Structure formats: structure tokens, C-alpha cells
Amino acid sequence: MMTSERFQELAGAYGGDIRRWPGAERVTAQAYLAATPGARAVLDAEAQLDAFLGASGDPRTNDLLLERIVRQAPRPTLVMWRRGSAWMSGAGLAAACVLGIMVGANVSAGFLEDPAADTVVEASTAFDGTDYFDDVDALGENAG
Amino acid sequence: MSLIQDTDEVLVAGVARGDPASVRAFVTAKLPRMTALAARMLGNAAEAEDVAQEVFVRVWKHAASWRPGPAKFDTWMHRVALNLCYDRLRKRREIGMDVLPERVDEGPAPDAGLLARDVTVRVQAALNGLPDRQREALVLVHYQELGNIAAANLMDVSVEALESLLSRGRRALRESLKDMK
Structure with a gap:
């Protein structure tokens, strides 16, 4: 049953539009409003602030930002291995490994000689985003 | 389970596979929401865009390991953004x-009344002046339209405490904006 005190609490917290109130209390609030002469004034007292809050529209989406974020998304995983495929035979795989090691050695040597490389490595290791996800796990947000 | 949650789960599964159409649909749906949340919390549009982009970096990293359950992906994104x-x-x-x-001049409004942009600026300035937790409660419930239980869980408070934050926040806003008609 809705009391006068609870009706005022709800209006003070959620505003003058009962549709924005917690679902569990909307029906009793509507019944209280219909049966209580002074209840409308409680809602009206919140209406102007609701209007001000509602007039503050959402910021416009930046299309360039949207495209940048889309470009950063992971690419589809390619399935390269097919049973019986000649192009990924054992010999081919071994050759690819040797080539990879040779290229990797040359690239890393050049990279490590570059003073800017240290800055890049420091920057990438300085940021640890795990704190955010620890918080999420603690709240059970990602629980299965 | 709501339609929004269903849609999110389908899109997140597509994102995890790297499906370009799912990625675009997901960003189109969530970017305005994340940008609005951060803009109202920080009172700064450029920083809000940085935060929104950072949220998606984490989404790309974690989408594949997301396990659908009672928790909504949207709520998780709110937690990361906050x-x-x-x-x-x-x-x-x-x-x-x-x-x-x-922050803007909070002096009396011109006699001619306020344009919509003026109202937006004044309201954001008033929001900026609130204590962080009151602002967070108002942004989550009023603007992001989270339910009271979801918002309270997100803020790690009881529903009663959430309602207290909302009431105090609204009272302070009303006081800040009392010269506006």
C-alpha cells in the first residue's frame, strides 16, 4: 500500500513522472494518485526540474569517432588450415618458420636500436586496465 | 529477458567472431550511450569521447570471453565507463x-527566457557542481534510464541509498536552477 511519505520519497528521487518510478511501485502509486487530492501537487512540484533535465539532450555522435572505433575492432579469424591442403604441408610450415625467424631477427635488431622503441614499450606496459575488470568481477557483472 | 538484452547478446557474439556488420551495429547502438554517460559525468565532450573509445578497446578485448548470464553487457560497459x-x-x-x-556563469537568466542550448549548458553546469555520487546516480537513473536495482548494483549501494543520492541530487539541482523559468 502506498503511503503519503513513500509517494513523496519516490517523487523526490525519480521525479514527477510515475512512468519513471520503480516498476514494483507504479501501480500502487497510480492508485494513490487517483484517490488522493493532494498527490498531483507533489508530482507537479517535480515537473519543472524534470523538464530542465529533459531539455538537456544527448551529445551528438561524432561520426569520425564511430569510424575510428569500428576500425579498431578485431578482424574475423581466418581458418587457414584445411585437412589435406598442400599449401600448409609440413615442408611449407617449416619453410615459413625459418623465414619468420630470419625476418623477426632483422626487424627486432633494428627496432631495439631505435631510442623511440623504449618509449613505446614503456607506454604499453605502464597502463594496466585490469583494475577496472577486477571491479566488474567483484560486482559479479561477468559471472556465468 | 528483455529484447535489449537479447539484441546485445547477439551483437556481442558477432563482435567476438569479428563480424563486421555486428561490430558496426554494436558501435552505432552503444557509442551514443557511452559518450552521453561520460559527458555528463565529466562535463567535457572531448574527454567523454576519449572515455567512450577506451570502453570499446576493452569491449574488443573481452567480448570473446563474455559469458551471457543474468548480468547485462550494457551494465558491464557502464561499469567500465564509470x-x-x-x-x-x-x-x-x-x-x-x-x-x-x-562551468558556466550561473547568474540569472535573461528576461527573454532561455533557449534550449542555454538550458543544456545550465543543467550541465548544475550537474558538474554536484558531488560525484549524486551526479552518478542521476545520470544512471534519469539519463541512462537504468532500473533502480541495476543502478544500485552498479554503484554498489542499496536501493535506499540510491534513492537518497537521487533526492539530494535533485534538491541541489533545483536550488542551482531556481532562477530559471
Whole structure:
């Protein structure tokens, strides 16, 4: 049953539009409003602030930002291995490994000689985003 | 289970596979929401875009390991965004920039009344002046339209405490905006 005190609490917290109130209390609030002469004034007292809050529209989406974020998304995983495929035979795989090691050695040597490389490595290791996800796990947000 | 949650789960599964159509649909749906949340928490549009982009970096990283359950992916994204916002608010205080940027003159309005843009600026300035937790409660419930239980869980408070934050926040806003008609 809705009391006068609870009706005022709800209006003070959620505003003058009962549709924005917690679902569990909307029906009793509507019944209280219909049966209580002074209840409308409680809602009206919140209406102007609701209007001000509602007039503050959402910021416009930046299309360039949207495209940048889309470009950063992971690419589809390619399935390269097919049973019986000649192009990924054992010999081919071994050759690819040797080539990879040779290229990797040359690239890393050049990279490590570059003073800017240290800055890049420091920057990438300085940021640890795990704190955010620890918080999420603690709240059970990602629980299965 | 709501339609929104269903849609999110389908899109997140597509994102995890790297499906370009799912990625675009997901960003189109969630970017305005994340940008709005951060803009209202930080009172700064450029920083809000940085936060939104950072949220998606984490989405790309974690979408594949997301396990659908009672928790909504949207709520998880809110938690990440809020943590990033609080990180920035904390750094502002550490460097002595305690006041949120984009504060505007809160003097009386012109007689001719307020244009919509003026109202937006005044309301954001009033929001900026609230204590962080009151602002967070109002942004989550009024603007992001989270349910009271979801918002309370997100803020790690009881529903009663959430309602207290909302009431105090609204009272303070009303006081800040009392000259507006």
C-alpha cells in the first residue's frame, strides 16, 4: 500500500513522472494518485526540474569517432588450415618458420636500436586496465 | 529477458567472431550511450569521447570471453565507463583541478527566457557542481534510464541509498536552477 511519505520519497528521487518510478511501485502509486487530492501537487512540484533535465539532450555522435572505433575492432579469424591442403604441408610450415625467424631477427635488431622503441614499450606496459575488470568481477557483472 | 538484452547478446557474439556488420551495429547502438554517460559525468565532450573509445578497446578485448548470464553487457560497459570517468576525476583532483571544466556563469537568466542550448549548458553546469555520487546516480537513473536495482548494483549501494543520492541530487539541482523559468 502506498503511503503519503513513500509517494513523496519516490517523487523526490525519480521525479514527477510515475512512468519513471520503480516498476514494483507504479501501480500502487497510480492508485494513490487517483484517490488522493493532494498527490498531483507533489508530482507537479517535480515537473519543472524534470523538464530542465529533459531539455538537456544527448551529445551528438561524432561520426569520425564511430569510424575510428569500428576500425579498431578485431578482424574475423581466418581458418587457414584445411585437412589435406598442400599449401600448409609440413615442408611449407617449416619453410615459413625459418623465414619468420630470419625476418623477426632483422626487424627486432633494428627496432631495439631505435631510442623511440623504449618509449613505446614503456607506454604499453605502464597502463594496466585490469583494475577496472577486477571491479566488474567483484560486482559479479561477468559471472556465468 | 528483455529484447535489449537479447539484441546485445547477439551483437556481442558477432563482435567476438569479428563480424563486421555486428561490430558496426554494436558501435552505432552503444557509442551514443557511452559518450552521453561520460559527458555528463565529466562535463567535457572531448574527454567523454576519449572515455567512450577506451570502453570499446576493452569491449574488443573481452567480448570473446563474455559469458551471457543474468548480468547485462550494457551494465558491464557502464561499469567500465564509470571507472574510467572516476580515474579522470581523481587525476583532476591530484593536479588541483577540483572544479569540473565547462562551468558556466550561473547568474540569472535573461528576461527573454532561455533557449534550449542555454538550458543544456545550465543543467550541465548544475550537474558538474554536484558531488560525484549524486551526479552518478542521476545520470544512471534519469539519463541512462537504468532500473533502480541495476543502478544500485552498479554503484554498489542499496536501493535506499540510491534513492537518497537521487533526492539530494535533485534538491541541489533545483536550488542551482531556481532562477530559471
